[in-house]
Amino acid sequence: MPLAKMEHYLVMTSDIDATREFYCRALGFSDGFRPDLGFPGYWLYLGETPCIHIAEWETYTAHSQRLGLQVTTPAAGTGALDHIAFAASDYEGFVERLQQQGVQAVRHDTPAIGLRQLFLLDPNGLKLEINFFAAR
Numbered sequence: 001m002p003l004a005k006m007e008h009y010l011v012m013t014s015d016i017d018a019t020r021e022f023y024c025r026a027l028g029f030s031d032g033f034r035p036d037l038g039f040p041g042y043w044l045y046l047g048e049t050p051c052i053h054i055a056e057w058e059t060y061t062a063h064s065q066r067l068g069l070q071v072t073t074p075a076a077g078t079g080a081l082d083h084i085a086f087a088a089s090d091y092e093g094f095v096e097r098l099q100q101q102g103v104q105a106v107r108h109d110t111p112a113i114g115l116r117q118l119f120l121l122d123p124n125g126l127k128l129e130i131n132f133f134a135a136r
Contacts, residue, residue: 006051007051008043008049008050009053010053010054010055011052011055011122011124011126012057012074013054013056013057013123014058019042019054019122019123019124020042020044020054022103022122023052024044025101026098026101027086027128027130028097029044029052030046031043031044031045032044032045033050034050038063039063040056041053041054041056042054057074081126083126083127083128084129085129085131086129086130086131087133088130088131090132091116091132094118094130095107095118098118103120104120105118105120106119106120113133114134115131115133116132116134117129117130117131117132118132
């Protein structure tokens with residue numbers, strides 16, 4: 001059975017509240033249902049999909065070690081992960097939203113393929129790529 005879609009990624013942080021606020025206010029995610037998993041955190045949704053999971057470093061590490069699972073160690077920026085990309089629409093509206101939230105973004109356009117991009121960092125230094133394709 002082949003893979004079908006990206007389900008979620010986990011953001012490890014020492015400040016789960018600031019991380020949640022960034023994704024909800026700046027990018028428009030919704031804070032939604034998350035079962036008790038034995039450590040503090042949030043699930044952030046796009047529509048019906050909880051695509052960003054947020055966990056607190058210390059308690060998540062302790063939980064994972066009890067299960068015999070390895071956990072990445074804190075590192076500046078994103079470590080081995082370079083960025084997470086999202087498809088979006090309404091480029092101008094998105095830029096305005098980021099400006100209202102005080103979030104700086106680097107703009108990059110590739111007119112030959114009808115692509116406009118924004119690159120920004122979350123509060124943990126994780127690089128996010130937001131892609132806007134012109135209607136084809």
